[in-house]
Amino acid sequence: MSVVPRNVIVMSISVSTSQAQLGSRFDAISAVDRKLARGFAQRAEMIDEARRFSEATAGMASRNTSARWDPDEIARREFSSELACTLRIPEPTAVSLIAESQALAEDLPATRAALEAGEISYRHAQVLIGQACSVPAEALAAFEEALLPAARTLTAAKLKHKARVLRERLHPESITARREKSFRDRTSWVQAEPDGMATLSVTTSADIVHSMFARANDAAVSLLGPGEPRTLTQVRTDVMSDLLVDGVTPSGIGKGVRATVQITVPVMTLLGHSEEPGYLEGYGPIDPDTARDLASRAPSFTRILVHPETGVVLSVGRTRYKVSKELRRFLRLRDETCRFAGCNQPARTADLDHTHEWQDGGRTAHDNLAHLCPGCHALKTETGWTVEQQPGGILAWKSPTGREFVTQPPAPIPPPGGGSATPHPSRPARHPLPDDAPF
Numbered sequence: 001m002s003v004v005p006r007n008v009i010v011m012s013i014s015v016s017t018s019q020a021q022l023g024s025r026f027d028a029i030s031a032v033d034r035k036l037a038r039g040f041a042q043r044a045e046m047i048d049e050a051r052r053f054s055e056a057t058a059g060m061a062s063r064n065t066s067a068r069w070d071p072d073e074i075a076r077r078e079f080s081s082e083l084a085c086t087l088r089i090p091e092p093t094a095v096s097l098i099a100e101s102q103a104l105a106e107d108l109p110a111t112r113a114a115l116e117a118g119e120i121s122y123r124h125a126q127v128l129i130g131q132a133c134s135v136p137a138e139a140l141a142a143f144e145e146a147l148l149p150a151a152r153t154l155t156a157a158k159l160k161h162k163a164r165v166l167r168e169r170l171h172p173e174s175i176t177a178r179r180e181k182s183f184r185d186r187t188s189w190v191q192a193e194p195d196g197m198a199t200l201s202v203t204t205s206a207d208i209v210h211s212m213f214a215r216a217n218d219a220a221v222s223l224l225g226p227g228e229p230r231t232l233t234q235v236r237t238d239v240m241s242d243l244l245v246d247g248v249t250p251s252g253i254g255k256g257v258r259a260t261v262q263i264t265v266p267v268m269t270l271l272g273h274s275e276e277p278g279y280l281e282g283y284g285p286i287d288p289d290t291a292r293d294l295a296s297r298a299p300s301f302t303r304i305l306v307h308p309e310t311g312v313v314l315s316v317g318r319t320r321y322k323v324s325k326e327l328r329r330f331l332r333l334r335d336e337t338c339r340f341a342g343c344n345q346p347a348r349t350a351d352l353d354h355t356h357e358w359q360d361g362g363r364t365a366h367d368n369l370a371h372l373c374p375g376c377h378a379l380k381t382e383t384g385w386t387v388e389q390q391p392g393g394i395l396a397w398k399s400p401t402g403r404e405f406v407t408q409p410p411a412p413i414p415p416p417g418g419g420s421a422t423p424h425p426s427r428p429a430r431h432p433l434p435d436d437a438p439f
Contacts (some may be wrong), residue, residue: 040125044101047083051098054079069382078383083398085341085405091375103129103328112142114151123156129141131163139170196286216240263298264333265291266347328352331369334409338373339395340380341405345373355389370395377389388432 043293058075067074104112104125114120121279128147135143146166151159183305186204193199203210220236228235268274269288278291331352338345350371356362372380379385384400393409 033318035114035116038123040122041104041112044104044112046113047098047101048105050083051079051102067382068377077379078385081340081379081383081385082399082401082403085399086403088342090342090344094365098162100126100129103133106133106145107140110148111151114148116338120151121156122152127151127156127163131167136168136171136300142168143167158334178319196290212240216243237319263291263294265295270295327366327369329367333400334393335371336410338376339407339409340372340376341368341397341407343373343374343376351372351377353380355387355395367391367393 001397014376033034054075055072058071069077080094081091083098084091087097089097104115108128109126113122114217115122115125128144128151131141132143145164147159150162154162183205191199191201192331197419202212215230215245216236216239218231219239222338223235223239224232230238250314266274266278268390269276269278269291271294275288277285277288278285279395280293281292332347335350337343337347338350350373352369353372354362354364355368355370358364362368370389370393380387388396388398390396395407397403397405397407
């Protein structure tokens with residue numbers, strides 16, 4: 001008979017029925033996650049097969065004799081743009097997806113096999129692809145073999161750190177040379193968030209980012225005190241905002257140069273008689289207090305008369321359809337962004353394109369003009385994409401394979417001098433607003 005030492009406590013732990021049932025639910029979630037991973041692997045295989053087919057048949061399609069792009073470039077842009085429209089993603093995202101699919105098919109077969117088996121997620125596969133993209137070909141197999149076991153157990157963030165450390169050891173090129181190449185890809189972008197918020201992202205060299213953060217944080221710490229209701233994070237964010245918008249903090253001397261933003265504010269909101277939201281170009285609805293504050297500091301106004309019940313624009317103060325300053329302003333308000341399917345480049349940096357080409361008899365009119373960014377404008381000119389403009393500024397795009405994709409203007413503004421407004425069915429009709437604004 002065995003004897004249990006006095007200082008040892010023996011505990012019998014049993015799993016309750018409810019906990020066992022919860023555990024089975026976690027197992028079911030894990031099973032679905034493995035199916036998703038297999039789906040991602042299958043999608044990558046299909047995208048890469050389609051890419052190879054597109055490249056192999058690039059010279060067979062009839063092309064515009066005046067095209068400046070060679071057949072390979074045309075095929076590449078046609079493929080990435082139609083994939084973007086098919087998956088409803090921006091074309092740069094589609095280009096990345098094509099590159100990732102090719103990497104899984106050609107460079108990282110073990111990673112693709114692990115994804116197919118449901119052993120790793122697509123996010124883990126993306127980490128391996130991203131870190132392996134600059135590893136020399138002769139070192140790829142060892143890099144993949146060393147990281148796959150960790151990919152099966154670590155989070156994607158921890159895997160990325162481990163992969164970055166291993167990549168430094170395997171890479172024959174100095175980090176200084178690689179930093180110079182990467183610095184050319186520095187970028188910044190804006191992401192809209194709910195409730196009138198947005199996120200500004202900046203990607204540049206690590207020393208600059210840490211210096212920016214440290215400066216804002218030090219300034220924020222110096223502003224904290226007994227009477228300061230804001231948290232350190234809130235103050236730091238406000239300091240960054242002040243520096244970017246005005247060039248200095250409120251406690252500094254002088255002012256910077258403010259950028260111009262375009263907002264649409266219902267006149268009754270502007271007068272304080274309504275709480276209808278304003279509309280910030282490139283973002284969407286903003287709260288009425290912010291809209292009124294921006295309008296109060298605007299150096300000038302563009303009058304856009306809006307029916308109080310239907311929201312239909314009654315006038316933009318113009319009577320001609322030539323490409324005048326007023327018409328350009330109307331089209332910018334209507335389009336907001338490039339009008340190719342999925343493109344989010346702002347209209348203010350885009351070209352005004354004749355949907356039906358000018359040289360082919362197209363009119364310079366609101367119903368034959370739309371904003372296209374330079375890249376999408378070239379896509380329309382150089383490739384097999386075609387487009388027709390329908391009433392209301394709707395663009396019906398037809399891909400080189402004959403598939404149709406429709407884009408609608410984000411701001412439903414009828415043309416200048418357009419038809420009468422139809423009252424909302426649940427509300428009594430009201431007389432249109434007068435021609436003269438009440439201010």
